Amino acid sequence: xxxxxxxxxxxxxxxxxxxxxxxxxxxxxxxxIYDAMKWGPTSANSSPAxxxxxxxxxxxxKLVACMSPGNAEKTRKAPVTAIxxxxxxxxxxxxxxxxxxxxxxxxxxxxxxxxxxxxxxxSSLQGAYMMLAARAVGLDCGPMSGFDxxxxxxxxxxxxxxxxxxxxxLGYGDAAKLFPRSPRLSFDEACKIx
Amino acid sequence: xxxxxxxxxxxxxxxxxxxxxxxxxxxxxxxxIYDAMKWGPTSANSSPAxxxxxxxxxxxxKLVACMSPGNAEKTRKAPVTAIxxxxxxxxxxxxxxxxxxxxxxxxxxxxxxxxxxxxxxxSSLQGAYMMLAARAVGLDCGPMSGFDxxxxxxxxxxxxxxxxxxxxxLGYGDAAKLFPRSPRLSFDEACKIx
Numbered sequence: 001x002x003x004x005x006x007x008x009x010x011x012x013x014x015x016x017x018x019x020x021x022x023x024x025x026x027x028x029x030x031x032x033i034y035d036a037m038k039w040g041p042t043s044a045n046s047s048p049a050x051x052x053x054x055x056x057x058x059x060x061x062k063l064v065a066c067m068s069p070g071n072a073e074k075t076r077k078a079p080v081t082a083i084x085x086x087x088x089x090x091x092x093x094x095x096x097x098x099x100x101x102x103x104x105x106x107x108x109x110x111x112x113x114x115x116x117x118x119x120x121x122x123s124s125l126q127g128a129y130m131m132l133a134a135r136a137v138g139l140d141c142g143p144m145s146g147f148d149x150x151x152x153x154x155x156x157x158x159x160x161x162x163x164x165x166x167x168x169x170l171g172y173g174d175a176a177k178l179f180p181r182s183p184r185l186s187f188d189e190a191c192k193i194x
Numbered sequence: 195x196x197x198x199x200x201x202x203x204x205x206x207x208x209x210x211x212x213x214x215x216x217x218x219x220x221x222x223x224x225x226x227i228y229d230a231m232k233w234g235p236t237s238a239n240s241s242p243a244x245x246x247x248x249x250x251x252x253x254x255x256k257l258v259a260c261m262s263p264g265n266a267e268k269t270r271k272a273p274v275t276a277i278x279x280x281x282x283x284x285x286x287x288x289x290x291x292x293x294x295x296x297x298x299x300x301x302x303x304x305x306x307x308x309x310x311x312x313x314x315x316x317s318s319l320q321g322a323y324m325m326l327a328a329r330a331v332g333l334d335c336g337p338m339s340g341f342d343x344x345x346x347x348x349x350x351x352x353x354x355x356x357x358x359x360x361x362x363x364l365g366y367g368d369a370a371k372l373f374p375r376s377p378r379l380s381f382d383e384a385c386k387i388x
Contacts, residue, residue, distance in 0.1 A: 001203070001330060001331050001332035002196075002200060002203065002204075002330040002331070006196060006200060006330070007230050007327075007330055007331075009195070009196065010196075010230070010326070010330065011230040011231065011232075011233040011234060011323070011327065012229075012230065012233045014233065016235045027387055030385070030387060031381055034381050034384065034385055035206075035381070036201050036204070036205040036206065037205065038378040038379065038384070039205040039206045039208065039378065040205060040322065040325075040326075041210045041325065041335065041337050043337075043339050045376045045378075047378060047379055047384070049384065050384055051384060051385045051386075052385070052386055052387075052388055053385060053386070053387045053388070054388055055387055055388065056388060059388040093379065096377065097376060097377060097378070097379070098376060099376065099377075100373070100376075117314075118339070120311075120314060120315065120318075121314065121318045121339070121359065121360065122318075124314075124315045124316075124318035124319055124322070125318055125319075125321065125322040126322075127319065127322075128234065128318070128319040128320075128321075128322030128323055128326075129205070129322055129326070131234075131235065132204070132234075132322075132323070132326050133201075133205065136195060136196040136200070136201055136204065137195050137196075137201075138195035141235065143235050143237075145237050145312070145315070156388075165315065166315065179294070182239045182291060182292060182293065182294075183290065183291060183293075184232040184233065184239075184241060184291070185232065185241055185287065185291070187225055187228050187229070190228065190232070190241070190243065190244055190245060191224070191244070191245045191246070191247060192245075192246055192247070193221055193224060193246075193247045193249055194246055194247070194248055194249065194250060194253040194350075
């Protein structure tokens with residue numbers, strides 16, 4: 001198991017960052033994040049997340065124009081911004097991803113409600129795996145859901161079956177500029193054991 | 195950052211388990227999981243996940259009756275099964291959880307589409323935090339989305355605003371009974387850097 005210090009790196013000491021140090025992220029670091037997160041569990045190993053790591057200033061400018069005003073400047077400044085998308089025809093990959101059940105595609109195809117909830121739930125799980133993997137390799141995260149989804153889909157996923165789920169800045173956060181930490185619900189407020 | 199071995203504990207060596215050793219989980223371990231996962235980021239710190247940890251044989255029997263046939267026996271055998279729910283009026287807690295924006299409740303209340311996507315996305319993120327926290331404290335997970343949601347809501351969340359998102363067995367997996375591991379998409383199949 002992990003030590004308290006290692007747990008703190010992932011959870012209690014990790015913060016959502018809004019200000020970024022001027023320090024780049026390498027493509028190798030992005031590969032290291034994916035090579036960890038890809039192993040996280042998804043329904044029928046469906047792995048619906050599709051990620052665009054936006055790094056160039058040209059593509060970043062296109063993305064910044066899709067963000068809510070309050071999310072624009074931090075997105076511009078982050079060395080990389082991940083667009084976490086979901087493949088709405090993820091079931092086409094199941095013959096490869098879930099080979100022991102050759103009929104797995106038929107569990108989803110044509111059942112729009114199940115396709116949508118499976119894509120949304122599981123790409124969200126994978127987005128969380130991405131954020132914790134990023135922290136595990138020493139980076140900070142700044143997830144955001146304030147953006148124009150149709151505009152992001154048009155700019156980054158045109159001609160595909162992928163739709164944006166959420167967006168997350170990645171980089172080295174400027175700890176000096178953190179807000180005070182907000183409280184969390186207690187165990188008894190959020191959980192029970194029966 | 196974490197070592198390769200520690201990353202492997204969370205990701206590459208961790209497996210979804212279907213068979214469980216006869217070894218209990220303590221309430222202290224469940225508290226340790228929550229005390230880590232609660233710090234994971236959510237939109238406006240909304241923290242919509244509500245978890246019922248089902249441990250007693252009486253409550254477990256009620257839950258098993260809600261599961262799909264293929265998920266029943268493993269749910270019966272797991273020492274604890276977590277029902278990850280989502281509070282559909284999570285915005286009532288924002289005055290406490292997001293105190294620096296006293297109007298945060300108004301961003302959600304009455305906007306059903308935003309409430310639903312926020313609750314679903316963020317309780318899914320928190321479910322992923324829960325699974326990785328469980329692995330971090332030495333446990334194994336077996337997440338499932340095959341169940342009768344209306345029946346679970348009636349049995350475990352009646353009279354509340356909470357709805358089930360997904361269900362996850364927790365315990366010490368029997369590694370001898372694992373299936374061969376299914377493949378994952380390559381970086382280039384799932385990601386791009388632009």
